[in-house]
Amino acid sequence: MQFEFERRVTPSRRVMMAVPFITIAITIFLSGIMLLLQGKSVGLTFYAFFIEPFESAYSISEIFLKFGPLLLIAQALAIGFRAKIWNIGAEGQMIMGAIAAGSVPVFLTDSSSIFILPAMIILGALGGMAWAAIAAFLKTKYNANEILVTLMLTSVALQVLYYLLLGPWKDPMGFNFPQTVMFQDAALFPPIIFGFRLNYSLVIPILFTIFAWIYMERRFGGFQLVVGGLAPQAATYAGFSSKGAVWKSLLIAGMAAGLAGMSEVAGPIGQLQRSVTSGYGYSAIIVAYLGALHPIGIIFAAFFLAVIHIGGDIALVSADLPISSVHIFQGLLLVTYLASYTFVNYRLKPRKVSQEQVGGASS
Amino acid sequence: MTPFEFFLAGTMSAATVFLLAALGELVAEKSGMLNLGVEGMMAVAAAVGFVVTYQTGSHILGFVIAGFAGIAVSLVFAVVSITFLANQVATGLAVGILGLGLSALIGKEHESLTITPPGSINIPILSELPFIGPVLFQQNIVVYLTILLAIMIAYCLNKTRLGLVIRAAGENPKAAEALSYSVKFIRFGSVAFGGLLAGFAGAYASTIYTPLWADGMIAGRGWIAVALVVFGTWKTGRIFLGAYLFGMVSLGELVAQSLGIGIPSQLLSAMPFIVTITVLAVISSNGARLKLHAPYALGETYDGSEPR
Numbered sequence: 001m002q003f004e005f006e007r008r009v010t011p012s013r014r015v016m017m018a019v020p021f022i023t024i025a026i027t028i029f030l031s032g033i034m035l036l037l038q039g040k041s042v043g044l045t046f047y048a049f050f051i052e053p054f055e056s057a058y059s060i061s062e063i064f065l066k067f068g069p070l071l072l073i074a075q076a077l078a079i080g081f082r083a084k085i086w087n088i089g090a091e092g093q094m095i096m097g098a099i100a101a102g103s104v105p106v107f108l109t110d111s112s113s114i115f116i117l118p119a120m121i122i123l124g125a126l127g128g129m130a131w132a133a134i135a136a137f138l139k140t141k142y143n144a145n146e147i148l149v150t151l152m153l154t155s156v157a158l159q160v161l162y163y164l165l166l167g168p169w170k171d172p173m174g175f176n177f178p179q180t181v182m183f184q185d186a187a188l189f190p191p192i193i194f195g196f197r198l199n200y201s202l203v204i205p206i207l208f209t210i211f212a213w214i215y216m217e218r219r220f221g222g223f224q225l226v227v228g229g230l231a232p233q234a235a236t237y238a239g240f241s242s243k244g245a246v247w248k249s250l251l252i253a254g255m256a257a258g259l260a261g262m263s264e265v266a267g268p269i270g271q272l273q274r275s276v277t278s279g280y281g282y283s284a285i286i287v288a289y290l291g292a293l294h295p296i297g298i299i300f301a302a303f304f305l306a307v308i309h310i311g312g313d314i315a316l317v318s319a320d321l322p323i324s325s326v327h328i329f330q331g332l333l334l335v336t337y338l339a340s341y342t343f344v345n346y347r348l349k350p351r352k353v354s355q356e357q358v359g360g361a362s363s
Numbered sequence: 364m365t366p367f368e369f370f371l372a373g374t375m376s377a378a379t380v381f382l383l384a385a386l387g388e389l390v391a392e393k394s395g396m397l398n399l400g401v402e403g404m405m406a407v408a409a410a411v412g413f414v415v416t417y418q419t420g421s422h423i424l425g426f427v428i429a430g431f432a433g434i435a436v437s438l439v440f441a442v443v444s445i446t447f448l449a450n451q452v453a454t455g456l457a458v459g460i461l462g463l464g465l466s467a468l469i470g471k472e473h474e475s476l477t478i479t480p481p482g483s484i485n486i487p488i489l490s491e492l493p494f495i496g497p498v499l500f501q502q503n504i505v506v507y508l509t510i511l512l513a514i515m516i517a518y519c520l521n522k523t524r525l526g527l528v529i530r531a532a533g534e535n536p537k538a539a540e541a542l543s544y545s546v547k548f549i550r551f552g553s554v555a556f557g558g559l560l561a562g563f564a565g566a567y568a569s570t571i572y573t574p575l576w577a578d579g580m581i582a583g584r585g586w587i588a589v590a591l592v593v594f595g596t597w598k599t600g601r602i603f604l605g606a607y608l609f610g611m612v613s614l615g616e617l618v619a620q621s622l623g624i625g626i627p628s629q630l631l632s633a634m635p636f637i638v639t640i641t642v643l644a645v646i647s648s649n650g651a652r653l654k655l656h657a658p659y660a661l662g663e664t665y666d667g668s669e670p671r
Contacts, residue, residue, distance in 0.1 A: 331461025
C-alpha cells in the first residue's frame with residue numbers, strides 16, 4: 001500500500017513537541033550505524049559523547065562556556081528565520097565583532113582602565129551589526145539574495161582577519177604566529193568560579209534570551225497563534241517582505257553574533273587568532289531549528305549542541321573519533337529534523353487510487 | 364607558454380569547475396528545486412573522486428564514482444524536500460553541512476596527498492596555431508566535454524519535450540501534473556542530474572584542477588556556482604560566460620604573485636566573493652527582469668494541493 005501526505009487543518013501541537021525528541025533518537029540511530037561502518041565501538045563512543053561531559057565539574061563548566069555563544073546567536077537567527085530572512089553569515093558577523101572588540105586591547109595594550117571591557121562590548125556589537133548591515137543594505141536597496149551575500153561576506157571577513165593577523169596586528173613577540181598579543185586582564189571577562197574558564201559573558205546570552213522571548217510574545221505571540229491556526233499562509237506572508245523586517249532581523253543577528261565573537265576573544269581565547277569562532281555561527285543555525293525557532297526550545301537545543309561539542313572533544317581523545325563526526329552529527333540532526341517536522345503540518349494516509357490514476361500509468 | 368597564455372589556459376580549467384556545478388544547479392532550478400547543498404555535494408564528490416583515483420590510478424573511475432557520490436548526496440536533499448515536503452532552503456543548507464562533514468571523514472586518510480593529473484589532449488593542427496593554439500586546443504578532455512554539455516543542456520531545455528516538461532515543473536507544477544506528468548518524479552530526476560554534475564565538478568577540482576585532497580578545498584566554489592545561475596538569469600549562455608569570468612577572477616591571486624604586484628594576498632583571495640556580491644547586487648537590482656527569468660515556482664514545495 002502506498003501512502004501520501006495530507007495537509008492537516010491545523011498544525012499539530014502534540015507532534016511539534018515530539019519532533020525534537022524523535023529527531024535526536026533517529027540521529028543517534030543513524031550515527032550508530034555510521035560508527036559501526038567505521039568499526040568503532042558504539043557504546044564507548046556514545047558514552048564519551050553524552051555521559052563523559054557530565055562526569056567532571058570542569059567539563060560541565062565547559063558545556064556552559066559553549067552554551068553561551070550558541071544560545072546568543074541562535075536566538076537572534078531564529079528571529080530572522082521566523083520572518084523567512086535567511087542570515088547564514090553569523091560566522092562572519094562573529095568574526096567582525098571579534099575584530100572590532102579586539103582592536104581595543106590591540107591598540108591599548110597596557111591600559112587597565114575599567115572602561116576597556118565595556119568599550120569592547122559596544123564595539124563587538126557594532127562590528128557584527130556593521131557586517132550584517134551590508135547584507136541588509138544590498139537586500140533592501142538592490143534586492144540581492146541575503147543567503148548568498150551573508151555567506152560570501154563570511155569568506156571576506158575571514159580574509160580580513162587573516163590580513164590583520166599576518167600584518168599590522170601580529171604580535172611582534174609571537175614568533176611569527178598569526179595571532180595578536182594576549183589581552184590584558186582588564187580586557188577579559190572575570191571567571192565566575194576561580195580556576196574555570198566559564199566567565200561572566202554568560203550574562204549576555206541570558207539577557208538576550210529574555211529579550212527574544214518578550215520580542216516574540218509581543219510581536220507574534222497570541223496574534224500569530226490565532227492567525228497561524230486559521231490561515232497559516234496568510235500568517236507566513238503577512239508583512240514579511242517589508243524592508244523593516246530585513247533590517248531588524250539582520251541587525252539583531254549581527255549584534256548577537258558580534259557580541260558572541262567579542263565574548264570569545266575576551267573569554268576563553270584571550271586574543272585574536274585564526275579560529276575565533278569555533279564554527280558557532282553555523283552550529284547556531286541548527287540550534288535555532290532544533291529549538292523549533294522558539295526562545296524556550298532554543299535554550300534546550302543550545303544546551304544539547306553544547307554537550308555534543310564537548311562530547312565530540314572528549315570522543316576525539318577517548319574513542320579516537322575524527323572531529324568531522326561532530327559536523328556529520330549536526331548535519332544529520334538538521335536533515336532529520338526537517339523531515340520529521342513535516343508531520344506537524346501533514347498526516348500520512350493511504351493513497352487513494354482514483355480512476356484517473358489507474359488510467360494514466362505514468363504516476 | 365607565455366605567462367599570458369598560461370593565464371588563459373588556467374582560466375579555462377578553473378572555469379570548468381564553476382561551469383559543471385552551475386549547469387547542474389541550473390537544471391535543478393529549472394524544475395523548481397533550489398538546491399543550496401551544491402558545496403556539500405561537491406565536497407563529498409571531491410573526496411570520493413580523489414580517494415578512488417589515488418587508490419586505482421584511474422581518473423575515469425574516479426569521475427564515475429564521484430558522479431554517483433554527487434547523486435547520492437543530492438538524493439538526500441530530494442527525499443527530504445520533495446518526499447517529505449521540507450523547506451528547500453533549510454534542507455539545502457542541512458545537506459551542505461552534512462556533506463562537508465562527510466567529505467572530511469572520507470578524505471581523512473588521504474589528507475594532503477597528491478596525484479598526477481591526466482595529460483591534456485593535443486588537437487592536431489589546431490593546437491599548433493600560434494598564440495590561441497596552446498590555449499584553446501591543448502586542454503584536458505573534460506574542459507571540451509563540459510562545453511559540449513553546456514550546448515546540449517541549452518538545446519535540451521529550450522528545444523525538446525523533456526526540457527519543456529522540466530520547465531513546466533518549475534513554472535507551474537499544478538499544470539504539469541494536470542497533463543499527467545509526475546512533478547515529484549521530474550524534480551527528483553533534475554535534482555539527481557544536478558548532483559551528478561556537482562559530483563563531476565568536485566572530481567574535476569580534486570583530481571585535475573588541483574590534484575590533491577585537503578579538507579575544505581572546495582572553498583566556497585559551490586556557492587559561487589549557485590550565484591552564477593542567478594547571474595546568468597537562468598540562461599545557459601550567460602552562465603557559461605559567468606563561469607569563465609569567475610575562472611579568470613579566481614586566477615587573480617596566481618597572476619598577481621607571478622607579476623610581483625604588491626597587493627595583499629588576502630584581498631585577492633577575497634576577490635571572487637567581493638565580485639560575486641557586487642555582480643549579484645547589480646543583476647538583482649532589476650527585480651522585474653529577475654522575476655521574469657526565474658522559474659515561477661522556484662523554491663516552492665509541491666504537495667499536490669491547490670496553490671494558495
